[in-house]
Amino acid sequence: xxGLSGKYYVKELRYDGRxxxxxxxxxxxxxxxxxxxDDKAATLxxxxxxxxxxxxRAVIMxxxxxxxxxxxxxxxxxxxxxxxxxxxxxQIAGLAPGEYRVVALSPSGGARPNMDVLVRLFSSGxxxxxxxxxxxxxxxxxTEP
Numbered sequence: 252x253x254g255l256s257g258k259y260y261v262k263e264l265r266y267d268g269r270x271x272x273x274x275x276x277x278x279x280x281x282x283x284x285x286x287x288x289d290d291k292a293a294t295l296x297x298x299x300x301x302x303x304x305x306x307x308r309a310v311i312m313x314x315x316x317x318x319x320x321x322x323x324x325x326x327x328x329x330x331x332x333x334x335x336x337x338x339x340x341x342q343i344a345g346l347a348p349g350e351y352r353v354v355a356l357s358p359s360g361g362a363r364p365n366m367d368v369l370v371r372l373f374s375s376g377x378x379x380x381x382x383x384x385x386x387x388x389x390x391x392x393x394t395e396p
Contacts, residue, residue, distance in 0.1 A: 255288070257344025262289035272319065293346045293381035295331070297389040299339040299355040309335040309355045309393055313343055314373050316352045334358075348383045352376035355391040368396050 255261070264271040265285040276284070299309040313331045330351065331343040352373040372394055381387055 255345055257294060258292055259288050259290055260292040260345050260347045261286060262347065263287040289347075291348065291383035292344065293348055293383065293385040293387070294342065294344045295346060295351070295353065295379060295381065295387055295389065296342045297340070297391060299335045299341065299391045299393060308337075308358045309339065309341075309391075310358055311335060311341045311343065311353065311355050311391065312369075312373075313346065313351045313353045313379070314369075314376075315347065316350045316373070316378070318370065318373070346381055348381050348385065351379045351381065353379050353389065353391065354394045356396065357393055372396060 265283075265287065266276050267282050278284075295313060297311075299311065311333045315330050331346050333341040333343045335341045335355070354372050354376040356372075376394070377389060377391060379387060379389060
């Protein structure tokens, strides 16, 4: 969710008092949508390297794992992303505690991989477990879609 500082994350979405599992709703008049915010966000930092040189400007993506199943099949909820600096360093703040798969992609001129490619990439991505208010540092290698 945009506008939250790195100290907060969206803990849960509730619709008419029930937690939304897949994040999708069909709004009806008089219904109530609640966004539950928590202040125990985790932060992921690290570096990206590829082919013996820093992975400058690499795109880092983190997805909560395992992916959510909805009535139409698997879909990923992207939890965070960042771009590496010239030295290959990155930081993603405001992540909910839990397990993630993290990948670093070469910049591709703004083209984003399709959902099937993303699921494949994340399936083999680096596994990271974040605690409440945790800070974890990882080293990533560039992944090609």
